[in-house]
Amino acid sequence: MRELNVPALARVEGDGGITVTLEGKKVKSVTLDVHEGPRLIEQLVRGMTPADDLNVVPRICAICTLSHKFAAIRGLEKALGITPPEKAQLTRELMMLGENVESNSLHTFLLALPDFLGYPSAIAMLNDFGDDVKRALRLKKFGNHVMAVTSGRIVHGENPIIGGFGKYPSKKSLEEIKLRSRELVPDAVRAVELFATVVEYPEYPESEKMVFMSVNAPKKKYGYHGDTILISNGKETSAEDYKKLTNERVVPHSFAKRSLFNEKPFTVGANARMVNMGKRLDGQAADLFKEHFNDKWLVNPLYNNLAQAIEMLWSMEHLPEACDQVAALADPAIEQPTRQTGSGTGAVEAPRGTLYHHYEIKDGLIDVADIITPTAQNLDDIELHMKVTAERMLADDKSDAEVRLGLEMVARAYDPCISCATHLVNLKRI
Numbered sequence: 318m319r320e321l322n323v324p325a326l327a328r329v330e331g332d333g334g335i336t337v338t339l340e341g342k343k344v345k346s347v348t349l350d351v352h353e354g355p356r357l358i359e360q361l362v363r364g365m366t367p368a369d370d371l372n373v374v375p376r377i378c379a380i381c382t383l384s385h386k387f388a389a390i391r392g393l394e395k396a397l398g399i400t401p402p403e404k405a406q407l408t409r410e411l412m413m414l415g416e417n418v419e420s421n422s423l424h425t426f427l428l429a430l431p432d433f434l435g436y437p438s439a440i441a442m443l444n445d446f447g448d449d450v451k452r453a454l455r456l457k458k459f460g461n462h463v464m465a466v467t468s469g470r471i472v473h474g475e476n477p478i479i480g481g482f483g484k485y486p487s488k489k490s491l492e493e494i495k496l497r498s499r500e501l502v503p504d505a506v507r508a509v510e511l512f513a514t515v516v517e518y519p520e521y522p523e524s525e526k527m528v529f530m531s532v533n534a535p536k537k538k539y540g541y542h543g544d545t546i547l548i549s550n551g552k553e554t555s556a557e558d559y560k561k562l563t564n565e566r567v568v569p570h571s572f573a574k575r576s577l578f579n580e581k582p583f584t585v586g587a588n589a590r591m592v593n594m595g596k597r598l599d600g601q602a603a604d605l606f607k608e609h610f611n612d613k614w615l616v617n618p619l620y621n622n623l624a625q626a627i628e629m630l631w632s633m634e635h636l637p638e639a640c641d642q643v644a645a646l647a648d649p650a651i652e653q654p655t656r657q658t659g660s661g662t663g664a665v666e667a668p669r670g671t672l673y674h675h676y677e678i679k680d681g682l683i684d685v686a687d688i689i690t691p692t693a694q695n696l697d698d699i700e701l702h703m704k705v706t707a708e709r710m711l712a713d714d715k716s717d718a719e720v721r722l723g724l725e726m727v728a729r730a731y732d733p734c735i736s737c738a739t740h741l742v743n744l745k746r747i
Contacts, residue, residue, distance in 0.1 A: 371479060374674065434446065509623070523617045529584050585695060
């Protein structure tokens, strides 16, 4: 037996590894091993007030902090019988646009692009692609700024609360975001150009047609929250039925639970949103989506990188409109609960895919909490496409180093957040 060890999967959030077991050139198994132990957040918040829960659950992740905040708020408000004011809803949409820009710019330019261009890291790209690294940093800094203005600080902001916001952004800060977003649109367009025309997509990960899930954004528009879930097989279901979609189970090689839909893996994330809602895009993002979308997106997970780039452009293009909408409304009072016992599920599109927060409240305290993250839903799909990749690369007599890189590219394409998944290459040759 021979082992090829990569102790940690680089350029992802969290601690994980990949184990491929081979008998000759036959792939016996591929596992994505999540090493981080569970943090038991769902049990920790039992007995807390909804307000205290809202302070705890965003700490699951520092990158998707506002997605967790938003999903929790939506679930808790449903349980408490609260209809948030229009300005609160619009400001939440604004903060999600900022988080999308922050996260997608980080992943596309700095984490995924080095793989495609043959560099070990973004720092190694500086001599040849220095301008693109600078673009990434500008976009990420700007996304962080939007998050800080709306939530109170860059990470784990406390400003979004149940029933509204502690303080709404000033008209001056909104005007600054509006102007800066327009200045940075060309940087987002460059991200699309890189992933649409500069890089080449290996065919090794291609499989049968994938199944995609995402929220159905309101008013038949593109967006990052909804009360129903779209499935690429043409069906739609209530977010309250999330358990029937995710079907969580445990596996022996991972601390993260796994999800199957109709006994098969499925995909959430930017690619899923584009497949299900791409025709709703507008502006340059719509034009570029129409130009570059093809059947490869339906079978090759590497195209999630291009989907993220187009989505980031859409977010940048919509920030000025979102700022105007928020600025046009007076600051409302915070809406108060109409009941102290109830249940509700909040579904939002974190950058990595659909995130669920479900709560059952009894006499004003959390009785049940259930959080299902995008990466936990994607793990089975990642393993499937890594297995296909390993089988084909080995059949083509690729070296161990080439196989390792191919597997890492597949895993990174999903932009996994391993810390979120725990509420990545060890190649063994037999």
